[in-house]
Amino acid sequence: MPKPGTRLRLIDVAERAGVSLATASRSLAGREGVSEEVADRVRQVARELGYVANPYARTLAGGASSTVGLVVHQIDDPYFAEIASGVIEIAAEEGLLVQICHSGRDPDAELRQLRHLIAQRVGIILIAGSGYNDPRVEAEARAELSEFQSQGGRVAVIGRHALGVDAVLPDNEAGSRALAGHLLDLGHRHIAIAAGKEGLTTITDRIAGVSSALHQCGLSLDNIPIVHSDFTRGGGRMAAEQILSDHPETTAIIALNDAMAMGVLSTLRAHHIPVPEQMSVVGFDDVSVAADLAPSLTTIRLPMTDMGRMALSLALKPRSARPRRRPTGHLLVVRDSTGPAPSR
Amino acid sequence: MPKPGTRLRLIDVAERAGVSLATASRSLAGREGVSEEVADRVRQVARELGYVANPYARTLAGGASSTVGLVVHQIDDPYFAEIASGVIEIAAEEGLLVQICHSGRDPDAELRQLRHLIAQRVGIILIAGSGYNDPRVEAEARAELSEFQSQGGRVAVIGRHALGVDAVLPDNEAGSRALAGHLLDLGHRHIAIAAGKEGLTTITDRIAGVSSALHQCGLSLDNIPIVHSDFTRGGGRMAAEQILSDHPETTAIIALNDAMAMGVLSTLRAHHIPVPEQMSVVGFDDVSVAADLAPSLTTIRLPMTDMGRMALSLALKPRSARPRRRPTGHLLVVRDSTGPAPSR
DNA sequence: GTGAAAGCGCTAACAC
DNA sequence: GTGTTAGCGCTTTCAC
Numbered sequence: 266m267p268k269p270g271t272r273l274r275l276i277d278v279a280e281r282a283g284v285s286l287a288t289a290s291r292s293l294a295g296r297e298g299v300s301e302e303v304a305d306r307v308r309q310v311a312r313e314l315g316y317v318a319n320p321y322a323r324t325l326a327g328g329a330s331s332t333v334g335l336v337v338h339q340i341d342d343p344y345f346a347e348i349a350s351g352v353i354e355i356a357a358e359e360g361l362l363v364q365i366c367h368s369g370r371d372p373d374a375e376l377r378q379l380r381h382l383i384a385q386r387v388g389i390i391l392i393a394g395s396g397y398n399d400p401r402v403e404a405e406a407r408a409e410l411s412e413f414q415s416q417g418g419r420v421a422v423i424g425r426h427a428l429g430v431d432a433v434l435p436d437n438e439a440g441s442r443a444l445a446g447h448l449l450d451l452g453h454r455h456i457a458i459a460a461g462k463e464g465l466t467t468i469t470d471r472i473a474g475v476s477s478a479l480h481q482c483g484l485s486l487d488n489i490p491i492v493h494s495d496f497t498r499g500g501g502r503m504a505a506e507q508i509l510s511d512h513p514e515t516t517a518i519i520a521l522n523d524a525m526a527m528g529v530l531s532t533l534r535a536h537h538i539p540v541p542e543q544m545s546v547v548g549f550d551d552v553s554v555a556a557d558l559a560p561s562l563t564t565i566r567l568p569m570t571d572m573g574r575m576a577l578s579l580a581l582k583p584r585s586a587r588p589r590r591r592p593t594g595h596l597l598v599v600r601d602s603t604g605p606a607p608s609r
Numbered sequence: 610m611p612k613p614g615t616r617l618r619l620i621d622v623a624e625r626a627g628v629s630l631a632t633a634s635r636s637l638a639g640r641e642g643v644s645e646e647v648a649d650r651v652r653q654v655a656r657e658l659g660y661v662a663n664p665y666a667r668t669l670a671g672g673a674s675s676t677v678g679l680v681v682h683q684i685d686d687p688y689f690a691e692i693a694s695g696v697i698e699i700a701a702e703e704g705l706l707v708q709i710c711h712s713g714r715d716p717d718a719e720l721r722q723l724r725h726l727i728a729q730r731v732g733i734i735l736i737a738g739s740g741y742n743d744p745r746v747e748a749e750a751r752a753e754l755s756e757f758q759s760q761g762g763r764v765a766v767i768g769r770h771a772l773g774v775d776a777v778l779p780d781n782e783a784g785s786r787a788l789a790g791h792l793l794d795l796g797h798r799h800i801a802i803a804a805g806k807e808g809l810t811t812i813t814d815r816i817a818g819v820s821s822a823l824h825q826c827g828l829s830l831d832n833i834p835i836v837h838s839d840f841t842r843g844g845g846r847m848a849a850e851q852i853l854s855d856h857p858e859t860t861a862i863i864a865l866n867d868a869m870a871m872g873v874l875s876t877l878r879a880h881h882i883p884v885p886e887q888m889s890v891v892g893f894d895d896v897s898v899a900a901d902l903a904p905s906l907t908t909i910r911l912p913m914t915d916m917g918r919m920a921l922s923l924a925l926k927p928r929s930a931r932p933r934r935r936p937t938g939h940l941l942v943v944r945d946s947t948g949p950a951p952s953r
Numbered sequence: 954g955t956g957a958a959a960g961c962g963c964t965a966a967c968a969c
Numbered sequence: 970g971t972g973t974t975a976g977c978g979c980t981t982t983c984a985c
Contacts, residue, residue, distance in 0.1 A: 272728070274978060285956045290980060300954060317728035321665040321674070322978035325961045330665070332708070341694040341897070341914070343687065350685040353711055362708045362729065364676075367697055384616070384661030385706065498901055531901045553685075557842060557875045559903035570685070618962060629972045634964060642970060666962035669977045956985080961978105968973075 273316045282310040293318070294328075320362075324386060329417065332362040333389040333577065334382035338370045342497075342524065343552040344569060348393050348423060351573025359581065361389075368394070370465075370496070372402040379409050389419045389580045393573070395467035396425030403427045414584065421580040423572050424467060431579040431588050433572050436595035437467055440565035441474030443597045444519060444547050447563070449482050452606035453517040453545060456489050459504035459529055460521045461496030468496075471521045471549060496521070501528020509536060516544060516606045523548035523555050526562055530602070541604030551598055560601035567593055617660045626654040637662070638672075664706070668730060673761070676706040677733035677921065678726035682714045686841075686868065687896040688913060692737050692767060695917025703925065705733075712738070714809075714840070716746040723753050733763045733924045737917070739811035740769030747771045758928065765924040767916050768811060775923040775932050777916050780939035781811055784909035785818030787941045788863060788891050791907070793826050796950035797861040797889060800833050803848035803873055804865045805840030812840075815865045815893060840865070845872020853880060860888060860950045867892035867899050870906055874946070885948030895942055904945035911937055 279289035284303060291299045292307035299307075310316075324330040335352055337345035349365060356363045364387065368375035375392070382390055390413065397403060407428050410420050420430040424437075448456055458475060461468045476486040490512045494500035501520055505528065508515055520526035526548030530540060538544050540560050548555060551566035575591050623633035628647060635643045636651035643651075654660075668674040679696055681689035693709060700707045708731065712719035719736075726734055734757065740747060751772050754764050764774040768781075792800055802819060805812045820830040834856045838844035845864055849872065852859055864870035870892030874884060882888050884904050892899060895910035919935055926933075 275980095276978080286979080287957080287981080288955055291955090294980085298954060303954080317725070319669070319978055320729055321668040322961090323980075324665040325663070325669050325963085326978075326980040327961060328980060339694065340684070340697060341687065341690040343685065343690070346685040346687070346690040349709070350683065350711075353684060353709060357710065363710070364706050365693070365697060365709050366701065366707070367694075381661070385664055498897075527898065527901045530903070534903055553842070554871065554898055557871045557902075559874070559878055620962080630963080631965080631973075632971055635971090638964085644970060647970080663962055666977090667964075669979085670962075670964040671977060672964055954985105957983090959980105959982080961980085964975105964977085966973100966975080969971085 272319075273314055275316070275318065278307065278311045278314060278316050281314065282307045330386050330388035331360065332364055332387045333391060333580070334364045334366065334385070334387040336366055336368050336375060336378050336382070336390070336392045336394075338368055338394045340365055340367065343554065344522070344524075344550050345393055347552065347569035348573040348576075351570035352391060352577050354570075355574050355577040370394070370462075372397045372399065376402070376405055376409065379406060383409065383413050383418070387418070389577070391421055391423070391576050391580060392425065392428075393423040393576070394425070395465040396427050398464050398466055398469060419580040419584065421576040423576050426590075427466070429588055431585075431590075433575045433579065433591045433593060435567050435572070435593045436565075437470035438474040438477070440549060440567070440595040440597075441471040441519070441521070442478045443595070444549065444565055445475040445478035446481075447597060447599065447603065448517045448519070448545060448547065449478060451517075451545065451603060454484070454606065455512070455514045456517045456519060457508045457512055457515045458489065458491040458519045458521065459501055459508065459525050460491050460493050461500065461525065463493050465496070468521055475519060490515075494525075496525065498524050498528040498531070501525030502532045503528075505529040505532035509538075517603070518544065518546050520546065520548050523550045523552045523562060523564055526555075526564065526602075527558065530558060530560075530562070540602050543607055545603040545606075547603060556600065558602075563600045563603040564598055566596040566598050616663070617658055619660070619662065622651065622655045622658060622660050625658065626651045674730050674732035675704065676708055676731045677735060677924070678708045678710065678729070678731040680710055680712050680719060680722050680726070680734070680736045680738075682712055682738040684709055684711065687898065688866070688868075688894050689737055691896065691913035692917040692920075695914035696735060696921050698914075699918050699921040714738070714806075716741045716743060720746070720749055720753070723750060727753065727757050727762070731762070733765075733921070735765055735767070735920050735924060736769070736772075737767040737920070738769070739809040740771050742808050742810055742813060763924040763928065765920040767920050770934075771810070773932055775929075775934075777919045777923065777935045777937060779911050779916070779937045780909075781814035782818040782821070784893060784911070784939040784941075785815040785863070785865070786822045787939070788893065788909055789819040789822035790825075791941060791943065791947065792861045792863070792889060792891065793822060795861075795889065795947060798828070798950065799856070799858045800861045800863060801852045801856055801859045802833065802835040802863045802865065803845055803852065803869050804835050804837050805844065805869065807837050809840070812865055819863060834859075838869075840869060842868050842872040842875070845869030846876045847872075849873040849876035853882075861947070862888065862890050864890065864892050867894045867896045867906060867908055870908065870946075871902065874902060874904075874906070884946050887951055889947040889950075891947060900944065902946075907944045907947040908942055910940040910942050
């Protein structure tokens with residue numbers, strides 16, 4: 266009977282199994298150099314006693330840390346919440362702990378969080394969310410991560426390519442090309458873009474996709490207004506207001522994520538502009554509410570939960586010679602927020 | 610210059626500051642028994658060197674663990690995402706790490722997560738989300754937590770009262786009383802409830818509030834249909850279908866959370882039933898999308914992010930003789946999804 | 954194949 | 970006030 270306040274230690278298991286501490290450790294870690302019978306017996310005893318290793322002692326003694334640090338812009342953004350959900354799921358299967366921290370779309374905060382996680386000796390770092398166009402920021406993050414990796418840490422990122430690590434890459438460009446193509450097919454020629462703040466690579470990539478689709482129609486990005494605002498519902502509302510006042514000829518708005526699209530829809534409703542009869546709206550991501558909006562949102566589906574799962578799975582594999590890249594694929598989901606361009 | 614692969618240790622700081630390990634430790638922990646000058650010097654050196662303590666060593670040596678375990682039903686549910694956001698915010702200020710795990714609304718899974726967190730030696734445990742009506746489950750959780758507390762762990766919960774620990778308590782009953790009162794004031798007499806699965810105390814409490822409002826009008830819960838389904842959008846859709854087919858006289862639906870309300874709205878739209886002209890709908894929680902739905906949702910606002918902040922703040926305080934309770938307050942937010950009962 | 958023993962980096966008694 | 974030292978519970982050489 267352990268003293269109250271004292272939890273089961275490995276030595277207790279070892280004694281009960283009639284082996285040494287070292288053997289017990291090897292057995293539970295599934296390492297070589299223990300006969301099958303002994304190893305089995307130890308595991309058996311450990312299970313019976315309900316032994317759980319002390320992760321602090323384990324990590325301190327040099328074993329790899331079993332915690333994964335997940336950096337997201339903001340956990341209450343559904344995009345990141347769904348990614349986190351996937352990460353947590355895999356982590357639970359693997360017996361890993363997930364530490365979540367916020368970067369708040371601030372490159373310096375992100376760097377701070379990164380350093381903090383490294384100082385905390387997490388074993389795996391996952392970074393979700395757009396990269397920054399600022400090369401200095403990316404370089405610093407890259408240096409930090411490469412140092413971390415050289416000490417045995419594992420890293421994977423979601424949605425950024427400039428970090429030289431394993432990456433899950435959303436189909437930003439192809440997705441928005443499909444989105445713009447869909448609107449062009451419907452006859453829209455006065456398209457406006459509600460974009461997030463400049464400086465995020467996600468924005469850049471998604472705009473590039475639109476550009477590419479426009480070119481195929483002999484149009485150019487130069488002809489269409491791009492309004493930069495926050496990458497949030499509030500930002501969408503602001504962008505929509507500006508588009509309505511400055512570009513009244515607009516018949517379709519491409520919001521570069523679903524959050525902005527929701528803001529756009531909200532503003533159009535306030536202005537009594539029927540969607541899609543008078544204005545088509547598209548989003549990007551297909552967060553789970555997108556289907557339940559009124560009108561339901563035409564958007565690009567990204568498998569966010571899967572992306573979280575994929576990222577952690579990548580990080581769980583041994584590091585490869587060159588960074589792996591896992592494109593996510595995408596799917597144009599046509600719903601009720603888009604329709605033919607109004608004849609004018 | 611530390612060897613590559615070797616991080617800064619406290620002893621390095623101590624040497625640089627010309628003091629012993631113990632003094633350095635005391636200085637950084639801000640503990641008694643060090644002269645101000647020395648302490649300042651040590652802190653100064655630590656800052657210059659960019660020293661961050663190894664939390665594993667620290668915890669192992671007996672200092673309190675600086676990680677907080679947060680158990681939520683599901684992180685990609687906006688209710689929990691917003692709570693988590695508040696927790697993460699305070700944790701960041703306090704230099705704490707947040708570990709998030711899922712219970713998936715499964716009492717046994719919750720118990721497993723709890724035991725796991727305790728085995729992991731977290732210092733603080735936060736549990737968010739409804740309790741269970743099953744006394745066995747609550748008793749087991751309670752026992753586990755009280756053992757954890759007796760070993761110095763700190764606990765706070767959000768939205769459950771049967772655990773004998775500090776609690777942030779959403780105004781479930783008063784909120785739904787206000788909600789039902791609002792509908793009754795509008796003349797609705799055929800009200801249906803779209804409820805989550807039985808067995809959750811949140812459901813019980815919110816139904817009790819409705820009951821109380823009904824009684825004030827001389828009505829009773831017996832007269833109104835309660836459809837139990839999942840506490841999610843999908844559950845809301847199913848409940849709405851059933852209400853429409855089995856209780857066609859209904860003029861108002863109380864969904865016991867916003868997720869269900871969204872499902873209800875979605876189904877009503879599919880049936881071309883105008884809201885609020887022909888059917889009023891209310892939700893509960895005021896998740897951030899509620900205002901952006903069409904029609905925007907009348908609901909009870911709960912300050913989720915604050916609730917997260919509050920819970921961690923409670924847990925950070927020393928334990929009091931008797932569990933503290935912090936009611937959240939609530940606010941009836943009337944939007945476009947409710948209107949006068951149609952004359953029939 | 955198994956055991957003994959030396960740390961990992963820190964905190965907390967305990968001396969001075 | 971400050972320093973010395975014994976662990977915390979585990980992994981990992983190094984002997985056997």
